[in-house]
Amino acid sequence: MTDLVIGSGPSGVSVAKALLARGRQVLMLDGGRRLEGSAQARRDRLAAAGPESWSADDVKAWQAPQFDTPPGQVRRFGSDFAMVPGAETLVSPDRIGLRASHATGGLSNLWGSAVLPNRAEDIADWPIGIDDLSPHYRAVAEFLPISGRVDALQTLFPTLSMQDRAPLTPSPQAERMLTHLDRQAPRLAKLGAHAGAARLAVEPGCQYCGQCLHGCPWGLIYTSGQTLDVLRHNPDFRYRTGLVRQFEERLGHVTVTLEDGETLQADRIFVAAGVLETARLMLATSPDTSARLQLQDSQHFFLPSLHRWRAPRRPDRRPYHTLPQIFIELDDPAVSPHLVHAQIYTWNEFYAHDLINTYGSKLPGSAPLWRLLAQRLVVAQAFLHSAHSARIDLTMAADGRLTPTVQGNDETEQIMARATARMGQVLKLAGLVPLSFARRPGDVGSSFHVGGSVPMTKTPGAGQSDILGRPKGLSRVHLVDASCLPSIPATTITFSVMANAHRIGMLAP
Numbered sequence: 001m002t003d004l005v006i007g008s009g010p011s012g013v014s015v016a017k018a019l020l021a022r023g024r025q026v027l028m029l030d031g032g033r034r035l036e037g038s039a040q041a042r043r044d045r046l047a048a049a050g051p052e053s054w055s056a057d058d059v060k061a062w063q064a065p066q067f068d069t070p071p072g073q074v075r076r077f078g079s080d081f082a083m084v085p086g087a088e089t090l091v092s093p094d095r096i097g098l099r100a101s102h103a104t105g106g107l108s109n110l111w112g113s114a115v116l117p118n119r120a121e122d123i124a125d126w127p128i129g130i131d132d133l134s135p136h137y138r139a140v141a142e143f144l145p146i147s148g149r150v151d152a153l154q155t156l157f158p159t160l161s162m163q164d165r166a167p168l169t170p171s172p173q174a175e176r177m178l179t180h181l182d183r184q185a186p187r188l189a190k191l192g193a194h195a196g197a198a199r200l201a202v203e204p205g206c207q208y209c210g211q212c213l214h215g216c217p218w219g220l221i222y223t224s225g226q227t228l229d230v231l232r233h234n235p236d237f238r239y240r241t242g243l244v245r246q247f248e249e250r251l252g253h254v255t256v257t258l259e260d261g262e263t264l265q266a267d268r269i270f271v272a273a274g275v276l277e278t279a280r281l282m283l284a285t286s287p288d289t290s291a292r293l294q295l296q297d298s299q300h301f302f303l304p305s306l307h308r309w310r311a312p313r314r315p316d317r318r319p320y321h322t323l324p325q326i327f328i329e330l331d332d333p334a335v336s337p338h339l340v341h342a343q344i345y346t347w348n349e350f351y352a353h354d355l356i357n358t359y360g361s362k363l364p365g366s367a368p369l370w371r372l373l374a375q376r377l378v379v380a381q382a383f384l385h386s387a388h389s390a391r392i393d394l395t396m397a398a399d400g401r402l403t404p405t406v407q408g409n410d411e412t413e414q415i416m417a418r419a420t421a422r423m424g425q426v427l428k429l430a431g432l433v434p435l436s437f438a439r440r441p442g443d444v445g446s447s448f449h450v451g452g453s454v455p456m457t458k459t460p461g462a463g464q465s466d467i468l469g470r471p472k473g474l475s476r477v478h479l480v481d482a483s484c485l486p487s488i489p490a491t492t493i494t495f496s497v498m499a500n501a502h503r504i505g506m507l508a509p
Contacts, residue, residue: 001253002027004266006244006281009106010494011481011501012272013227014140016237018505019270025236027266028228029258031102032241039079047217051209051318059211066214067353072097074110077215082109089276091403096392097446098295100276102243105225107274107448113201113221114324114343114492115146117159117499122338122385122489127458127467128503134159136499136506143227144498145203151196152185156329156339160495166204167197172312173346173378174325177430181326184429192332193426198324198343201494208319213348221323244273246285247477254476268476268508271483272501275451276394276402278483282454282471283396292395293463294407298449298488299389301416301441303342303380303423305432306373315347315375322348328380328426329491335418338385341490342423345379378432380423383447386488388415390444394453406444416441449493451482469504480504 005016008030016026035043046054046062065078072086072093082103086093089100101107117137120130137159146160149167170178181188181195188195201222212221219226231237243259247269254269271278279293326344330336351374356367363369389412393405416439424434454465460472469484470477480501482493489496 001025001265001267002238004029004254004256004264004269005272006030006256006269007106007272007274007277007481008104008224008228008239009101009272009274009481010108010224010498012106012270013224013231014498014501015270015272015478015480015505016231017143017227018139018502019508020231020234020236022506023236026231027238027240027264028231029240029242029244030104030106031243033081033101033103035077035079035081039077039081043077043215043217051207054209062211063214063349072099074099076109082107089280089402091397091401095406095444096404097443098276098392098448098450100274104228105223108223108494109225111448111494112323112343114327115144115160115199115201115495116327116341116491117157118489118491118496119156119339122491123487126486127456130159133496133499133503136502137495139502140495140498143230144201144495145222146199147202147204148199149197152188152194153196153199153327153329156194156331160199162199168200168202168206168321168323169208169319170197170325171315171320171346173307173315174344176307176309176311177326177344177378177432180430181426187429188426191422191425192330192335193422194329194331195426195430196327198327200323202323206321208321210316210318210320210322210348212322213350244281247281248285249474249476268478270478270480270501270505270508272481274481275453275483278479278481279394279453280396280400280402282483283394283402284400290395292393293453295392295394295445295450296386296452296485296488297389297392297445298383298386298447298490298493299412299416299442299444300381300383300447300449301420301439303382303420303427303434303436303439305378305380305427305434306376307378307432309431311375316349320347322346324381328423330419330422330426332422335422336385336388336415338387339490340382340384340415340419340423341492342380342382345381347375347377351377351379378427380427382419382423383449383490384412384415384419385490386452388412389488392445392450449488449490451485451488451493451497453483454479455486456484457486468508478504478508
């Protein structure tokens with residue numbers, strides 16, 4: 001009988017890779033949404049022409065849909081294909097920033113490609129340790145392209161070597177910042193800060209066209225759909241579309257029911273549907289109609305700064321990319337007992353757009369001023385451990401959607417304030433003026449670093465899973481996406497989710 005993988009996102013392709021390596025038969029199911037033909041044609045035209053041939057009108061037309069995105073939505077290639085509108089999944093979508101995906105490749109179609117493993121100390125509460133994950137980080141890194149360079153971050157994250165990796169060229173602003181930070185290494189150490197180039201899941205060959213946040217025309221930013229395309233050449237692998245709505249574990253197999261009523265049987269199922277769809281599947285299958293799951297969040301905030309120095313060239317002139325440029329890790333118990341992770345973004349066209357929309361109407365004719373200011377703007381996006389973050393209770397509504405209820409955390413504001421102050425000291429050493437008064441917290445769940453609704457533990461009780469992601473009472477159902485993580489460290493989530501899914505795929509009976 002076949003193993004069934006539900007979902008084609010990063011965790012789905014990772015567990016499938018592991019199962020196939022063991023000689024198992026794998027069927028993968030997902031919602032199957034793909035980029036529409038018109039959007040694909042527009043993307044192909046841009047890629048064929050090359051950035052040096054693009055006119056201002058070409059770029060404006062490419063970017064316009066992203067600037068007109070409904071609240072809570074994220075688009076790529078001018079399309080909503082990769083993100084389910086909140087109201088289709090949630091009774092009250094305005095309460096949280098988290099969204100589901102029914103696309104081939106899931107939310108990896110939208111991510112910022114930032115890659116880091118967990119630090120051993122930040123998963124001390126997990127029933128598995130960094131030594132259990134390390135070989136699976138390495139296995140995932142064989143098919144996940146990771147750019148970066150050897151620097152001060154290597155000592156914090158030895159499980160991800162940057163040796164022989166091809167780094168992306170930083171923006172002119174980021175290069176200047178990295179130079180300052182390298183010179184200030186002793187002072188950074190006293191602040192408990194480690195800084196280095198961002199680790200990004202990007203294929204070699206970047207054209208530095210600056211359109212990363214609108215969609216790479218050449219598909220160089222990794223999506224798990226790329227790995228799916230490789231898997232489909234394996235004779236032991238099959239793929240089809242279909243949304244799973246329920247499952248039932250029986251003696252010797254699992255039966256799943258699809259949205260259209262069709263049923264399938266599998267030896268085991270590996271649920272990699274994303275935390276919202278996995279929660280809906282678990283609640284729909286539960287015999288208790290009042291069942292509740294609780295998601296853990298890694299809350300985040302944005303801290304803008306202005307650089308004091310003159311950039312070598314205008315930051316809005318190619319070549320440049322708009323993905324994270326620099327990682328800064330705060331490792332000081334006076335701030336938090338866990339790492340605080342920050343991603344530094346230099347110029348992108350959203351800065352000028354947001355400034356003009358927010359302040360331009362109050363000062364007619366001021367748009368050129370805001371554009372100039374945007375060219376000096378640098379933004380840090382900082383993430384907290386889930387221990388300092390809100391949680392999201394989920395119950396099943398009568399219409400099959402999820403009802404979210406946010407449970408606040410009394411520590412969040414305090415830890416954010418400490419992290420803001422310390423991050424401000426670090427940014428000053430990089431030659432920036434931090435605008436601490438303008439710090440802006442993200443909505444709960446909007447970091448998409450969310451999970452832990454059925455956390456792994458060595459001796460699971462109700463609402464928990466074992467170290468192979470099997471919920472209490474089940475032996476043939478494995479949760480392999482972020483739903484089974486015991487907690488959510490501040491560092492980037494996708495790489496660790498992929499490594500854990502690969503681990504479960506290699507060890508499942």
